[in-house]
Amino acid sequence: MSATSVMTTPAPVVDQAAREKAISYVTTLMSRYEAELEVQPTTDAGLAHIAIVLTQLEDWRGRLARLRSAA
Numbered sequence: 001m002s003a004t005s006v007m008t009t010p011a012p013v014v015d016q017a018a019r020e021k022a023i024s025y026v027t028t029l030m031s032r033y034e035a036e037l038e039v040q041p042t043t044d045a046g047l048a049h050i051a052i053v054l055t056q057l058e059d060w061r062g063r064l065a066r067l068r069s070a071a
Contacts, residue, residue: 019067026064033057 033053 019070023064023067026060026067030057030060030064033060 033056036053
């Protein structure tokens with residue numbers, strides 16, 4: 001092997017069934033986070049929790065978008 005060659009690893013292959021299972025899982029988590037938002041009190045602690053949940057939802061939306069675009 002020459003000094004200029006680069007070793008690479010192939011990207012993992014995810015089958016359609018695994019992708020659909022992951023999408024279902026992420027969608028379920030998002031539903032749970034959204035349900036949490038509906039029952040939070042409007043105290044300072046409740047509002048802080050809402051901010052955390054909204055951040056988590058944004059993260060899961062991004063993951064869901066990547067899963068769907070990989071199809």
